[in-house]
Amino acid sequence: MSLRYPLRDFHMDIFSCDVLVVGGGGAGLRAAIAAADAQPTLKIGVVSKVYPMRSHTVSAEGGAAAVIKTGDSLDEHAYDTISGGDWLSDQDAVEVFVREAPTEMLQMEHWGCPWNREPDGHVAVRPFGGMKVQRTWFAADKTGFHMLHTLFQTSLKYEQIQRFDEYFVTTLLVDEGRCEGVVAIELATGRVVAIAAKAVILCTGGCGKVFPFTTNASIKNGDGMALAYRAGVPLKDMEFVQYHPTGLPFTGILITEAARAEGGWMLNKDGYRYLQDYDLGKPEPKPVLRSMELGPRDRLSQAFVKEQEKGRTFEGPYGHYVHLDVRHLGQKLIDKKLPFVRELCLKYVNLDPVREMIPVRPVVHYMMGGVHTDINGATSLSGLYAAGEVACVSINGANRLGSNSLTELLVFGARAGRAAAAFTAEAPDASSSVATQAHDEEAHLERRFRQRDSVRSGETERIATLRTEMQGVMEQSAGIYRSAPTLEQGAAQLQSLQERLTRVGVDDRSYTFNTEITSLLELSYMLDLAEGIVHAALARTESRGSHQRTDHPDRDDQRFLAHSMVHRTSSGQPRIEYSPVTITRWPPGKRVYGR
Amino acid sequence: MASTITLAVTRYRPEEEAEPTVETYTVPFRKDWVVLDALNHIKDHQDGTLSYRWSCRMGVCGSCGMMVNGSPKLTCAAFLSDYAPGPVRVEPLQFFPIVRDLIVDIGEFLHKLKKVKPWIVRAEEQPLSEGEYLQTPDEVDAYKAFSMCINCMLCYSACPIVGLESHFTGPAAIALAQRYNLDSRDQGASGRVEILSDHEGMWGCTFVGDCSRVCPKNVDPAAAIQQYKLTTAVDTLKSWLLPRGSR
Ligand SMILES: Cc1cc2nc3c(=O)[nH]c(=O)nc-3n(C[C@H](O)[C@H](O)[C@H](O)COP(=O)(O)OP(=O)(O)OC[C@H]3O[C@@H](n4cnc5c(N)ncnc54)[C@H](O)[C@@H]3O)c2cc1C
Ligand code: SF4
Ligand code: FES
Numbered sequence: 050m051s052l053r054y055p056l057r058d059f060h061m062d063i064f065s066c067d068v069l070v071v072g073g074g075g076a077g078l079r080a081a082i083a084a085a086d087a088q089p090t091l092k093i094g095v096v097s098k099v100y101p102m103r104s105h106t107v108s109a110e111g112g113a114a115a116v117i118k119t120g121d122s123l124d125e126h127a128y129d130t131i132s133g134g135d136w137l138s139d140q141d142a143v144e145v146f147v148r149e150a151p152t153e154m155l156q157m158e159h160w161g162c163p164w165n166r167e168p169d170g171h172v173a174v175r176p177f178g179g180m181k182v183q184r185t186w187f188a189a190d191k192t193g194f195h196m197l198h199t200l201f202q203t204s205l206k207y208e209q210i211q212r213f214d215e216y217f218v219t220t221l222l223v224d225e226g227r228c229e230g231v232v233a234i235e236l237a238t239g240r241v242v243a244i245a246a247k248a249v250i251l252c253t254g255g256c257g258k259v260f261p262f263t264t265n266a267s268i269k270n271g272d273g274m275a276l277a278y279r280a281g282v283p284l285k286d287m288e289f290v291q292y293h294p295t296g297l298p299f300t301g302i303l304i305t306e307a308a309r310a311e312g313g314w315m316l317n318k319d320g321y322r323y324l325q326d327y328d329l330g331k332p333e334p335k336p337v338l339r340s341m342e343l344g345p346r347d348r349l350s351q352a353f354v355k356e357q358e359k360g361r362t363f364e365g366p367y368g369h370y371v372h373l374d375v376r377h378l379g380q381k382l383i384d385k386k387l388p389f390v391r392e393l394c395l396k397y398v399n400l401d402p403v404r405e406m407i408p409v410r411p412v413v414h415y416m417m418g419g420v421h422t423d424i425n426g427a428t429s430l431s432g433l434y435a436a437g438e439v440a441c442v443s444i445n446g447a448n449r450l451g452s453n454s455l456t457e458l459l460v461f462g463a464r465a466g467r468a469a470a471a472f473t474a475e476a477p478d479a480s481s482s483v484a485t486q487a488h489d490e491e492a493h494l495e496r497r498f499r500q501r502d503s504v505r506s507g508e509t510e511r512i513a514t515l516r517t518e519m520q521g522v523m524e525q526s527a528g529i530y531r532s533a534p535t536l537e538q539g540a541a542q543l544q545s546l547q548e549r550l551t552r553v554g555v556d557d558r559s560y561t562f563n564t565e566i567t568s569l570l571e572l573s574y575m576l577d578l579a580e581g582i583v584h585a586a587l588a589r590t591e592s593r594g595s596h597q598r599t600d601h602p603d604r605d606d607q608r609f610l611a612h613s614m615v616h617r618t619s620s621g622q623p624r625i626e627y628s629p630v631t632i633t634r635w636p637p638g639k640r641v642y643g644r
Numbered sequence: 645m646a647s648t649i650t651l652a653v654t655r656y657r658p659e660e661e662a663e664p665t666v667e668t669y670t671v672p673f674r675k676d677w678v679v680l681d682a683l684n685h686i687k688d689h690q691d692g693t694l695s696y697r698w699s700c701r702m703g704v705c706g707s708c709g710m711m712v713n714g715s716p717k718l719t720c721a722a723f724l725s726d727y728a729p730g731p732v733r734v735e736p737l738q739f740f741p742i743v744r745d746l747i748v749d750i751g752e753f754l755h756k757l758k759k760v761k762p763w764i765v766r767a768e769e770q771p772l773s774e775g776e777y778l779q780t781p782d783e784v785d786a787y788k789a790f791s792m793c794i795n796c797m798l799c800y801s802a803c804p805i806v807g808l809e810s811h812f813t814g815p816a817a818i819a820l821a822q823r824y825n826l827d828s829r830d831q832g833a834s835g836r837v838e839i840l841s842d843h844e845g846m847w848g849c850t851f852v853g854d855c856s857r858v859c860p861k862n863v864d865p866a867a868a869i870q871q872y873k874l875t876t877a878v879d880t881l882k883s884w885l886l887p888r889g890s891r
Contacts, residue, residue, distance in 0.1 A: 099697075100754070102795055103705045158776045161764040161827060163784055163791050170778030194704055195791065202762040202820075214754070237743055266699040299676055302702045393702060396721050398676075504692060513688035557693040559659050562744040565692040 061491060063484060065245040066094040066211065067473045068466070069230060071218050071273060072252030073101030075109075075193070075458035076437025076465075078200040079153075080250050080426075083466030085207045091470055094244055096213040096233055098268065098567070101201045105254055105266045106458065109193020110305035110389055111177065112185035113455035115150035118174060121182040123147045130453060131635050133179040133345050134417075134446020135594035136610065137286065140633040142424050142442045146453075146460050153459035154186055162199040163188050165386070175386070176310040177452045179345040179642075181338050185452040190305050190389040193455060213244065217567050218272065219494060221249065221280045221433070222479070222486050228280070228433035229479040232490040236567070239560025241494060243487035245479035248432050248469035251277060251420060252462065255438040259575045259582065260413040261520035264296055264303040273439040275574035277420045278581065282428045283614040283626075285441040287578070288586035288596045289417035291449055292350035292529055296412025298367035302397055304409055306451040308390050309342040311382060313375040315349070316406070317361040323371075327352040330643020340643040347448040347595040348642065350411040354529050365408065372406040379403075411529060415454065417445040417595065418585075421614060426465025432476060436465040443612065447594025498566045501555040509554025512568050516575075519546055523579055527586050532600045536587040543580050547621070550576060581615040581623050588625040589613060606637050649673040649724055650731040651682055653694065656742050664742065667691075668731065679719040679727075679734060680708055683746075696746035703860060706794035709801070710746050711735040716798035716858050737801040739810065750797055756813050757795075759839050760821035765832025783828040790823035790868055792861045799855035799865050805848050812848070813840055815855035815865030822868040825875075837876055846873060 068084045070077045073095050081095050097104065116126050126147040131138050158164060158172065165173040165187050177185040188195035204210055216233040222243065223229065230245035256271025257263035278284050294315070295304040309315070312335060317323040322332040322341065329348060330340035337343065353371060356362050362369040375383060375390070380403045383391055387402075394400045394407060419441035426434040426442075437458045444457060502509050526539025550573060557565035591605035592598050611627040618624050648670050656664040669690055671682045680698055687694050697707040701720045708719045713733050724732065740748035770777065799815040800806045806814055818840060825833040840846055849869050856866040 099699060099705075099707065100750075100795075103697075103699050103707050105700070105705075107705050107794075108700050108702060152772055155772045155776055159764065159769070159772065159829075161824070161829060163788060164776075166779055166781050166784055168781065170780045170783075172776050191704070191792075194794070198791070198793075202757075203764075205758045206761070206763050237749075266701070266705065268699045300701065389704075396703065511688070512692065555692070557695075559657050559693070559744070561658055562695050562747050564687075564695050568692075 061241060061243065061487060063243045063245060063487065064094070065479065067091040067246065068248050068250065068469045069094040069096065069244055069246035070250045070252055071096050071231060072104070072254060072437070072439070073097035073201070073212070074104030074252060074254055074437060075106035075197055075200060075455060076462040077101070077250070077252030078204050079459050079462030080252055080436055080466035080469070081210050082200070082204055082207065083463040084470040085209055087467045087470040089209065091209065091473060093210045094213060094246065095210060096216045096218060096231065096244060098215065098217045098236070100214050101212070102198055104197060105269055106193045106197040108266065108303070109196070109455055110190045110303060111307040111310070112175060112187035112192045112452045113154060113196065114177065114180065114185050114450070114452040115154040115456055116147060116184055117151050117154070117172060118184065121184050125182055126150070126184060128635060129180050130444060130450055131446065132638070132640050133450040134448055135604065135640060136637040137446030137593060137612070137630055138444050139442065139631040140635060141631050143444050144633060145424055146444045146457065149460045150456045153456065153463060157196060157199060157459065160199050160203045162195050165189060175307060176336060176338055176343060177450070178306050178309065178343050179339060179450040183338070185310070187307065190307050190387050196455060216242070217570070218276065219570060220490050221276050222483050223280050223430065224480045224482045224486070227431045229483055232487050234494070234567070236562050239563060241487070241491040243483055245483045247473040247476040247479070248434060250426065250465050250469050251433070251435040251439050252437045253439045255416040256575060256578050257413050257416070259520065259579050260523050261517070262296070262301050262524070263413040264293060264301050265413070270571035270575050271578045272571065272574050273435065274419055275577045277428060277433065277435065278577060278615070278617050280430055280433070281617065282430050282433065283421045283616050284581050285418055285421040285612050285614055286443060286585070287418035287581045287615050288589055288613065289447050289594060290413060290527065290582065291346055291415040291417060291595050292411040293346055293414035294349035294353060294411050295373050295409040297398055298365055298370050298408055298410055300397055301412050302393055303412070303414070304373060304390055304393070304407055308373060308375050308387055310336060311375070311386055312336050312378050313342060313373050315342055316372040316374055317356050318363050318371070319361060323356050323361065324349065324352055327355065328643065344642045345448055346451065350529055351597060353411050363408070368410060370408040370410040373409045374406045375402050376404065376406070415449055417441065417443070417447065417449055424464070425468035426461055427468060432472065434465040434469050436461040447596060498555055498569060499558060501553070503556045504554035505556055506554065509552055510549060512553055512565070512572055515546055515549060515553060516572050519543065519576060519579055522546070523582070527582055530597050530599050531586050532598060533587065536583055539583045540580070540587065543576065543583060547576055547580070584623040585613045585615055585625055610637060646673050646729055649682070649728060651686070652731045652733050653746070654735040655745055657744060673724060673728065675725055677724050679712055679717070679722045679724060679732065682724060683719065683734070695744050704794055706796035709737050709796045709798050711738055711801065716801040718796060718798070718860050721860060737797055739801055739803070739807050740797070752810065753795070753797065753800065753814070753817070756817040757820065760813065760817050761832060761836055762820045762824055764824065764827065764830050765835060766829070767831055777829045779828050786828070787823050787826035789862065789864060790819045790826065793819055793863045794861055796860065798858045798860065802854040802858040804852065804854065809848070813846065815869065816863070818846070818872055819863050819865040819868035822871055840872055840876065
């Protein structure tokens with residue numbers, strides 16, 4: 050095969066900065082601002098495959114948790130988080146998290162976030178699933194949207210933050226055990242560039258798109274997890290995948306937990322509040338904290354499967370579903386506190402929740418697992434940090450509580466930003482190998498993608514074919530309930546998909562905004578992660594939080610009060626090891642809800 | 645109900661062709677599909693080279709704006725059934741340079757956004773340890789509508805002034821300036837007046853209100869422009885009456 054190299058008539062551009070943030074979502078922007086505030090002379094880069102305000106943080110709805118009201122305490126927030134996570138959270142991380150959460154949220158307020166208010170002007174809070182006390186700050190039901198735009202707009206005043214909008218990162222630059230930057234494709238031109246940096250912070254979000262039915266946007270392909278994994282950094286607790294109990298069938302659009310927090314009911318096909326049958330408390334007319342509809346997401350999603358098995362769910366064109374009923378809340382409250390729920394229902398399923406019940410089913414929503422980091426976002430690779438959904442610190446353990454993620458973006462985004470800024474002081478400039486490595490990557494991209502056979506040749510397969518198969522395998526093998534036979538089968542199928550990946554064709558030869566090549570790169574990232582998830586799920590022969598094994602139904606603290614660490618072996622296959630969970634003040638106990 | 649529907653989609657590959665062309669595709673016609681679903685079907689099963697932006701598919705990321713049968717729309721919220729029996733014309737947003745196919749260059753908007761200083765400006769910052777700035781629900785309501793903009797660019801595509809004068813700050817950016825001006829926590833309004841008042845565009849705006857009509861988030865940028873014109877007019881007047889320093 051002939052190699053067109055050098056690729057194009059212009060030479061490769063090498064940019065350089067002190068701290069490079071990969072990702073312009075909530076975590077990325079918070080990290081960039083924190084680094085800029087910590088050391089104003091640093092040059093900070095933010096590279097993102099979409100314009101920052103398009104990042105998926107924009108779709109977060111319900112709210113962000115932080116202790117601010119009298120009658121609440123840091124310890125209670127910590128306990129809710131730890132018990133919600135089925136004791137797999139690192140308690141030192143949780144303590145830092147709850148302690149720094151209120152300051153971070155106040156900072157958002159000072160930057161202009163339009164929080165809902167009490168009549169006296171103080172910030173208002175709402176109840177949320179698994180939380181014993183009301184502590185979820187909210188901006189109606191568009192909290193993530195407002196947080197992201199506030200952060201983005203605030204970031205514009207920092208002259209030292211330079212953005213690389215619509216640049217797609219393809220690999221990390223690593224030399225002698227240190228991360229020195231990234232290689233990225235400028236989408237508008239197809240130009241491959243190197244961005245050298247003394248420290249890199251991955252803030253690329255989750256990978257919900259590994260599954261077929263998800264609330265996650267099309268851009269959530271786990272890019273950063275795969276980049277770190279390929280660079281030798283372990284992924285932690287990948288088997289813990291959160292299903293949210295209330296997604297709209299077909300689209301997977303999320304109906305926020307706030308709908309239940311404001312008093313919505315879950316009803317089966319007999320109109321019965323079925324959660325009372327699953328050790329989640331007794332039905333009361335008004336919402337009770339940590340009870341019934343305000344139980345944790347893993348338990349609610351599991352209850353749905355049991356209801357389905359009993360034949361008590363509805364059957365529709367897009368699978369089984371139940372009803373979420375908010376009619377009794379009345380139009381006034383719905384318009385004030387859940388306007389987006391109403392807008393989404395009206396615009397996307399042509400139904401008015403003021404008058405009709407909303408069809409819902411569990412939907413893949415959030416990755417508890419991710420790049421293994423310490424409490425400052427540092428990974429095992431010197432110079433590489435991670436924060437946000439891409440990372441696993443871990444505060445979320447085996448099941449994240451709703452409204453803890455947005456706060457996590459802020460707390461650990463800021464911590465990673467500060468730590469990376471401090472790291473630059475001792476870090477030498479990027480080595481001379483950066484240019485060579487970047488040229489190699491450029492040649493590699495050209496060879497691997499642009500010179501593939503086209504789909505039209507008929508000898509190759511389509512990206513969508515493999516992606517759909519992968520998603521099907523994941524739902525079959527690593528869904529709400531799992532078992533050894535299905536997981537083993539899933540692992541084998543994924544391996545064959547990896548082999549078929551080399552035979553996927555590409556029709557688009559253009560350098561200008563080539564989304565076929567980026568889709569293929571995303572698919573390759575997702576396949577690596579899918580394997581990590583399935584192998585970690587297979588190895589964990591217990592049930593804990595969101596990871597439920599029908600063949601091992603009990604929690605096994607003796608063997609598995611431990612984080613799984615997925616390492617990439619030289620053959621590309623995952624290897625699973627375990628590392629201990631940090632327990633400070635809350636010894637493992639039974640998770641009790643509704644009592 | 646017909647089982648298929650035809651889409652006439654603008655194609656433009658700058659490396660291969662000098663001018664945009666139109667390509668037609670036939671896709672399954674399904675009641676619950678939006679235009680974006682049809683484009684995804686084409687990309688996945690018929691033509692992997694078709695390029696467009698999308699992400700959330702729930703009307704909040706602002707990526708998927710295109711002209712559908714001549715009007716600017718979020719394609720993730722535009723049901724195929726509203727355009728049956730077709731063919732449905734899908735084009736890139738008008739008044740923007742085309743990068744490729746359905747993707748337009750919005751770089752200039754990002755410059756405009758920064759120019760209106762869309763952040764809280766205060767003479768003195770209250771330390772975080774003293775808690776939040778108090779703001780009553782009514783004070784939130786004063787600016788809330790203008791804070792709902794998703795930067796989808798539909799209003800720019802609908803604006804006759806933008807069509808004539810692309811440097812016009814434009815509806816969404818002016819609405820955002822006003823969002824901060826009206827925020828009780830902000831003291832930066834005077835710094836945002838100049839940016840807008842020295843501009844022809846705003847004075848050319850005739851309040852046809854096309855921007856507000858196409859806005860999927862009820863931001864009402866036309867109202868923001870009107871308010872701005874008033875304050876600016878009063879301000880200009882004041883500058884005649886009073887010594888500059890006392891403004
Ligand atoms: C519908 C929905 C509702 C939610 N509601 C809530 C809620 O109410 N409360 C709560 O606490 N949590 C909520 N969550 C979870 C929370 O929103 C997410 O976990 C969080 O926003 C993730 O933010 P992030 O900054 O880590 O990543 P994202 O916001 O996903 O940003 C990722 C960034 O990385 C960039 N990127 C990725 N790959 C590349 C690449 N290869 N090259 C360059 N750039 C790249 C992207 O462009 C993007 O800028 C919700 C999630 C969903 C899906
Ligand atoms: S004002 Fe409305 S139409 Fe204009 S960019 Fe904002 S959301 Fe879109
Ligand atoms: S895809 Fe996000 S607004 Fe349409």
